[in-house]
Amino acid sequence: MAAEFKIRDALRPRKNIIEEVGIKPGFNVLDYGCGPGSYILTVSELIGETGKLYALDMQPVAIDTVKKLAKKNKLRNVETILSDCKTGLPDNTVDAVLLYDAGPLHDLDYQNAILQELHRVLKPNGILSFSSHHVKEADIISAITNQKLFKLLKKEVHTYSFIRT
Numbered sequence: 001m002a003a004e005f006k007i008r009d010a011l012r013p014r015k016n017i018i019e020e021v022g023i024k025p026g027f028n029v030l031d032y033g034c035g036p037g038s039y040i041l042t043v044s045e046l047i048g049e050t051g052k053l054y055a056l057d058m059q060p061v062a063i064d065t066v067k068k069l070a071k072k073n074k075l076r077n078v079e080t081i082l083s084d085c086k087t088g089l090p091d092n093t094v095d096a097v098l099l100y101d102a103g104p105l106h107d108l109d110y111q112n113a114i115l116q117e118l119h120r121v122l123k124p125n126g127i128l129s130f131s132s133h134h135v136k137e138a139d140i141i142s143a144i145t146n147q148k149l150f151k152l153l154k155k156e157v158h159t160y161s162f163i164r165t
Contacts, residue, residue, distance in 0.1 A: 017039075017100070018039060018043060020156040025047060026048065026051050027095040027096060028053075028093055029047060030054045032056050032098065034056060034057045035062050037070075040066060040078060041073060044078055057082065058084040063080045093121055097129065099128060100130070111143060115150070119164055122164050128162040128163070129161055130160045137160075145162070
């Protein structure tokens, strides 16, 4: 799987995707379903020392990989969260959520609970950035907006940006 991510990242650099979100220094960002940490280095650099990156995944091996990556690169603004849904973060504390190819979101059992949790932790003007090559556009918009927690703000080349309602 690591080789697959390297090929993917070479073809679609993570930085190009992250630039669409508009992350700024000092932002608190939640990478929900972070996997092996493909976005960690780019986001950590963008948010700087005053920001915080929360990397959440349900797989212990993914969390261990992100911890090693953060340690190797001396990233003091990265915190990992092992969870299949709840973040443990306070309400209204996150400026942006990255929801990229998150497996549980494709499962309807988890979908509503995940979106409710993301709505809870996002600040009122926070952005939910979604990207998945597994889901059709109409299905993406419907899945994210059907609970009326989010509305589509804009569609970019690689991502969809939703804002809290």
